[in-house]
Amino acid sequence: MSVLVDDIGSFPLPAGISREAFSKAYQLARDTIINGGDVRKDAFLVKNFCEVTLNSFRKKVITGLDVVNYPQQYEGRRQVSDLLHRAMDKGSFVVEERQAVLPEVHLINAEAKALSEEFGKKILLRVSIFGPLELYLKEIGTTPYEDVLESFAETIQRVAKNTILNSKYIETKVVSIDEPSFGFMDISAEKDLMCEVLEKAFDFHGAVKQIHLHSASRLPDLLEIDNIDVVSFEYAASPQNIKSISRKMLEDADKQIRVGISRTDIDAIMAELHDRGIEKPTAEQLVEDEKTIRKRYATAKEKFGERMTFTGPDCGLGGWPSQEAAQLLLKRTVEAVKKRE
16 A cells, blocks of 8 residues: 655745735635635735635645645644634633634635646645644643533534535545644643543544644554544654554554654754854755655654555644745655655
């Protein structure tokens, strides 16, 4: 079985579009969609949201990714926490279903026919959403309140359900709930409660269900969650993570795995280049060579065998200095895997 190459999500904004303009457009686009409007009919939104999102998505598709995450260019946690704050203002921790939307997914779906015809294939989409534990840490803290945790899980489940697409032009292949703090900074709760919360968040159908972690230290705990199909962790920048789980553990739990095989930790990469006297690195200097990426892929594939069904970069590319550099990393990762196979 071929391993599918996907990406974690975030992507740099194009040159000439400020973070402030995009954020303003994103918030307006979200409200327009919630209220039943068409974001493609507003000149400000067309320039600062629609064209930015669609052109960034095209740049990712061109790299050859099998499954392409929408370009996550608005602050990931705020995608849901903005909505949570509105619910909290009304005395609830659960976002209304009609408001549980990701504007990027809505827009890509609206343009799915044109995108499918442009690239000559059905678009396989990946959707990333920051998870209930991550949002709880940010909004509430480490003290566990079971009812609030369950409400956060219900909100994530609603957002996920609203991103499941399946037409002749586009299919949501993967929904990933991202829990980057899990294993680094955790809520002070028993494992059973954490599993119950994630079980509820993943209670939807119609796509492969991934959970993405930065640390694999507590990954074995997640193997007990029935609703998770694929566990995912960073390997390129954190090689010790691969020691946390074995093929037998995956087989016993009937889980698959996604392993990150190319580095995306841009600050560390820039620091290493600076130490070598490279002050203004090119895209070629920032991105690892194909041989290095291929070697990691081979190591992971040898360890996990058929249980390894997804691979790609470690994490998102939102902090990278240009779209061109980010695009090169995606392209080189794809080539490293495809040539190997």
